[in-house]
Amino acid sequence: MKLELIQGDLTKVAADAIVNAANSSLLGGGGVDGAIHRAAGPELLAECRLLGGCPTGQAKLTxxxxxxxxxxxxxxxxxxxxxxxxxxxxxxxxxxxVFAQVQAHGLRSVAFPSISTGRFGFPIDRAAPIAVREIRAAFARLPQLEKVTVVLFSPWDLEAYQRALSAAPGENV
Known part of the structure; x- marks a missing residue:
């Protein structure tokens, strides 16, 4: 089990899956969503069109x-x-x-952005502890999960996640 926090480009991470902080249409947008669609190519948009969108708080796999x-x-x-x-x-x-999708598809590694902290305006100092808590809970309940990487956009975002990780009770995975 390993949790890694890095600053970088989510679209360059080799993992079983990366997480897209999408809008409800799943048809691309700005920020992470647009970057993922551009890097994946037009086939991703074509598959997303078949999914009929996604409600807030839910996840779909492509x-x-x-x-x-x-x-x-x-x-x-x-x-x-x-x-x-x-x-x-x-x-x-x-x-x-997201972790329900990881479990359902037998995935062992997943990389996240900081969900909702960009254009959606969620304060990163409030989002990071939630992310750390849920990632730790996933490690505890999903034996096949080997690695979770959180890819942060800026040094400040990385610092917020590092603070959340060190402040949260439990082992720093």
Missing amino acids: KGYRLPARHVIHTVGPVWQGGTHSEEATLARCYKS
Whole structure:
């Protein structure tokens, strides 16, 4: 079991799956979503069109096409509305839904961005502890899970996740 925090480009990570912080249409967008669609090629968009979108807090799996990852797990995070609309619970559901896909498809490695902290405005200092908690819970319940990588956009994002990891009770996986 290994949790790795890095600053870098999620589309360059070789893993069984990478996670797309998608919008509900699954048809591409800005930020991580647009980068994944560009790197995977037009086949990803064609497959996503067949999925009929995805509700917030849920996840759907596609092939990775031209990415080094075999699959993309698309999840729709909550848009931050001040913390009064169950955003934290919805973000936790995103991670749970992704790990349900990991389990269902027998995947051993997965790489995440920081879900909802870009255009969706979720404060990273509130999102990082939720991510760390849900990743640790997944390691505890999924024996086949070997590695989770969280790929952060900036040094500040990386520092927020490092703080969350060191502040959270439990072993630093």
